Amino acid sequence: KAGVTQTPRYLIKTRGQQVTLSCSPISGHRSVSWYQQTPGQGLQFLFEYFSETQRNKGNFPGRFSGRQFSNSRSEMNVSTLELGDSALYLCASSFNGPYTNTEAFFGQGTRLTVV
């Protein structure tokens, strides 16, 4: 059974640009969550999608957005990139999401560097 796949693995962008990251969850999983990991702040929750709807949202500005497709694949978009957006962006997949007791499985992440 394939794990969570994130693409691309690495990205370098310039300030002001926008970026789209992709996540394919484990087959059969309907919940996809996104997290930002930085050395200073650690792992922070961005948002969660379940059945194509954003179900939960963390405390991030509106420049961070996402969507989920009917096949449960999800994309995350960051507009008007800032230097502080440089981070490892992680996607986590789970069967039913956080409202039930299910584990979250992470992808390898996308390392975004903003210059």
Added chain:
Amino acid sequence: GQQLNQSPQSMFIQEGEDVSMNCTSSSIFNTWLWYKQDPGEGPVLLIALYKAGELTSNGRLTAQFGITRKDSFLNISASIPSDVGIYFCAGQLLGGADGLTFGKGTHLIIQP
């Protein structure tokens, strides 16, 4: 937002030693998860805990969900070189409105 206090921040141990780390919070969690992360990789789930008082093992790893539902610990017995990495605790609040809340991690370093 909610905070998880994970300690210790780092550990320097000899191969073969036992390891213990823990997470505490002022909030009540209904799920505790323990992850290990290697450099450049995503976190890998080690153990999941769902009931207060639950004690679960996975090989040389043992974790417990505290009775108060505000803490959890992870023990690693007879450490080996491949145990090196960063260990994270993560908690899920009842209702799950904030996703998983993560501790800052415990960096385990094993000296030969």
